[in-house]
Amino acid sequence: MLKTKKLITIFSINVLLVVLAFLLYYSLTEKIIYRTENGSDIADILLIVLIVIFILSIVFIWKLQKYTVGIVIFGISFIVFLFFGINKLPLRSDLIRMKHTGVVIIVGKNQYFNGFETAYGTIKTEVAVNKCFDFDSVDVKVIKGIFGYTYYMKDIQVVESNNCEEVRTTNTYELGAKLNRKRCFSQAIELYTNLISQDSHDEDAYYNRGLSYLFRENYQYALRDFMIGASNFIAESGNLKSIDVNKLIDEIATDFKKSKIQERYFKDLETLSKYEKARDYVERIKFCISKIEND
DSSP states (O other), X not given: OHHHHHHHHHHHHHHHHHHHHHHHIIIIIHHHHHTBTTHHHHHHHHHXXXXXXXXXXXXXXXXXXGXXXXXXXXXXXXXXXXXXXXXXXXXXXXXXXEEEEEEEEETTTTEEEEEEEETTEEEEEEEOGGGOSOOSEEEEEEEEETTSOXXXXXXXXXXXXXXXXXXXXXXXXXXXXXXXXXXXHHHHHHHHHHHHHHOTTOHHHHHHHHHHHHHTTOHHHHHHHHHHHHHHHHHHTSXXXXXXXXXXXXXXXXXXXXXXXXXXXXXXXXXXXXXXHHHHHHHHHHHHHHHHHHO
């Protein structure tokens, strides 16, 4: 009976150590490895070295042999975590311009990801909606770690470019999109402003100029453009009556939470949520409002 209890205790301890090892790895270590320069290759080398060390230790320390599986797995997991965690402590940090590799949007969860290309593969980073666009490049904050391995932080910045002379195309809307992609936001705003002066109901021009303002973090201007564009979009749907967008903007400027028509406004937009454009408007308008309210 005592022997059975002892075996159950030993088995339970091994299982607990293995569970803790996997929790540590998948909740913390894996995320650090993913953002560390050449992290997977380093982890593989560490794994081989540590397995050999732990097995040799257990061979010579007989008291540990009954806990071999748990000790080996947890020990390896813990040391790998320590290595990458300590490496993340900054000796210095820099902003590096990285080639952008596109965006990923998880519909329904309001999650946005930017990808950037490193020498060791592509890294995806969750970003706010104002940084979710197919830019040509982004600036990424990196840490030069204690062990010499670069760690790519989640801090992504979109810096406006002045190198815009080479952006050419005969299609005006395509030119605006290219200007935004090249981070030439001032030129894009000027282009869309000219289009709006020719047609004050040009919903696409308002939307795209709103994006340019959004990327520059000019949230008041972005909000106005998104709201005018969305109002035109609602009217163009044919089934819903457009609201007085200027009245709504004035109410938001005073106190959005007390606005009498904001509830109906979002209800109208969300009624059109089968359209991707309507979902885009809702997310961007709400984002701008949250930024304005928090300023």
